[in-house]
Amino acid sequence: MTATPKMIFVNLPVTDLARSTAFYEAVGGTLNPKFSDDTAVCMVFSETIHAMLLTHEKWATFTDRAIPDAHKSAQVLICVSESSRDAVDATVDAAARAGGKADPNAVQDYGFMYGRSYADPDGHIWEVMWMDPAAAEQGPEAFVQSQGG
Structure with missing residues (x-):
């Protein structure tokens, strides 16, 4: 039996969902409409690599931790x-x-x-x-x- 490859979903909080969607399309991602709405967009980079772009409000439904300013910290x-x-x-x-x-x-x-x-x-x-x-x-x-x- 062949194992199904593991997939990775990188979840990223974004301030402007439309801007981020356009950005990630420009670097090779493809929007998956099945897992996208006005609070989150799924960008597909390969069969196993996906980025979930989440509004800050949507992000807050997954964790109560503060969103760090990625321009200042990593x-x-x-x-x-x-x-x-x-x-x-x-x-x-x-x-x-x-x-x-x-x-x-x-x-x-x-x-x-x-x-x-x-x-x-x-x-x-x-x-x-x-x-x-x-x-x-x-x-x-x-x-x-x-x-x-």
Whole structure:
């Protein structure tokens, strides 16, 4: 029996649902109308990765904890992979054009792995990374050693 892959739903409090929906469509998400209404929007990035954009009022129905200002603090860094270095750059560039901030964190370039980041309009940071398939399979130490590093 093949196990069903686990899915992840990243829940994000947003101040402007329409603006956030447009932003996440610009970086590759697709709106799932079955799980969206005027308080929450489900953005699909792959069969297993989804972002739930929640109004502050909707967020408050899940937890009584305060919503931190993501422009000033970070509780989590979300990282997704891309198929190439160029795809990493294209995603971050699309985020910047859509009203996000490119590279709130330093660019990471280790040869076998390349990563950049963007902040959405509410300040939530997403890292976008590519890793050489050989490094992903063998581990970075083996890849660096084979390159004379």
